Amino acid sequence: MQKHQIKQLIEALLFVTESPLSVAQLADYLSEHGMDASRNQIREVLQELQFDYQERGIQLHQVASGYRFQTRAELGGIIAGLWQEKPPKYSQALLETLALIAYRQPITRGDIEEVRGVSVSSQIMKTLQERGWVKVVGHREVPGRPQLYATTNEFLDYFNLQDLSELPAIPEPPQKASNTGPVAQEKTAETAPEESESAP
């Protein structure tokens, strides 16, 4: 197969698959179908395509899970008018929970509650997991073995990111003032007064 045919094929594949395609997935697909193209050749084709579409209404964009064609950023507002439903508006609580998981992952529900000062609503965790943005990546080895949450590639794809380092920076978490180790918020608030050095 000629190079221009491989380029046409890659282009067509990117337009018909549901999810973005990575270089590795494209390489696998091509070799399964009897075409040999190195990963470097595929990367080259993708770069060419990115260039070809630079001034078009759609562009080839790299997100976390691969490459996808998407509409030009400036057109978003007008195109959104195509659909009757307005795009979802997420609550402050959901955004804060998502931000905590994104910026401080891996993180337990307890950690989230400590920072936000409110119990985490199960509905929010359910929504985040149903959207495929958040998943359990393990357990913290403390009593109760709480689940550790992290963000997924779908999260990055949705927010148009290639990796977490592209998230706009926020201040690092400040150092704990006193005793080390995560202390449950309830404990600090309720039992600490009796035990602490403030007692004369």
Added chain:
Amino acid sequence: MQKHQIKQLIEALLFVTESPLSVAQLADYLSEHGMDASRNQIREVLQELQFDYQERGIQLHQVASGYRFQTRAELGGIIAGLWQEKPPKYSQALLETLALIAYRQPITRGDIEEVRGVSVSSQIMKTLQERGWVKVVGHREVPGRPQLYATTNEFLDYFNLQDLSELPAIPEPPQKASNTGPVAQEKTAETAPEESESAP
């Protein structure tokens, strides 16, 4: 809005809508969003887009209900691989039927049923004949004149055999290999041959 922006918008719209868009739909959409473009201008843009995509992996096609981007016709065969499902497996009944025809041909359906102890489904015989592995080579001159089945050259080709003598020797059924068969029935099987050949 500049002409090239209208072109970008039309291009993007065609890529995000589920169904094809007609010139009238595009004109309505543009005017609803405060852009005035005559139908002739829209047609011109569509022609330009058709030209732009002529050599690409996807092309702008006019179908009954309007315009849509679709993959280049020549690529269909390769892209189809995206939806290619893994082949199903044949049932044990089919395998045994085929094996009996292969090893005991020419053989009637009644013969197969006698060995397998269950009736042979017409579907299986149909599948084997459609696959080109089995054919009718005659009739046995008994009441009902049952058809006699045999394997074909395609069968030999599929299994890479020159002739039937190359069929593998029958492996000993595993139960027979061990003397300590836990099931009483196996004993019956082992002793049966000694009793008589003409028993049934």
Added chain:
Amino acid sequence: MTEKLSAPQQQSLPLGFVRGEPVIDKPEDLYIPPDALELILESFSGPMDLLLYLIRRQKLEITELPILPITRQYMEYVEMMKELKLELAADYLVMAAMLAEIKSRMLLPRPPAEDDDEVDPRAELVRRLQEYEAIRTGAGYLDEMPQTGRDHFVAHAATDAKQHVQQQLPEIALAELAVAFAHAMAQAELQHHHQVQREKLSTRERMSRILDLLQTRSRLRFADLFSPEEGKPGVVVSFLAVLELVKEALIDVVQVDAFSEIHIANRGQVYAEASD
């Protein structure tokens, strides 16, 4: 104050969102019209949010946390929440307890000797407020970032490729066939109590081939069944096949006159030319 509530669209940093509408400001003091109170209180995403708001309203840095006035104001909000029996009051009470504790520690006289080591009792709360503020900023970034389905849309094209999808046929390995045969035979022996004879396969194949030939030609010359290239074994196989076919009553061997040519034909065909 009331008018700020009723006209919340004025340009300012939104504090939060009430049923999708931005709440731009909170009243300067604690007089809040009762019907608006619930909305205001619900617009805080939690006690940290409320605390941050109270500090910001005094135009202070978190590090300057003015614990006494803040605690007082906070408690008044919490009292109102309790009056309204808002479920969210529980989380706010935890914070109230913490503020009260810090306040009490700050009011206590400190022994001079321990002064240097003494951690500011506000430190932990300040740390938490800083972290909460950082996360609040992050949440704002997420909200502003281009989102799929809001700011950009994935481009798809139609394809006719699906019509090229071919039904893949199942595969069988030769060994599977042998195992299936062994299995069928083992079953048969279980059921029928008789040994199934195993003839040489080549004989059975030749039988099939002869029957197949008789499908297209109603009769065959006996001599045609033997081809010299096959040599002696081939002749033997063909001969055995014919004998077996005769034995199984599948063919007839016909010789019209003594020493004339021998023909074979499908059983019955000799007598009735009808065939199917």
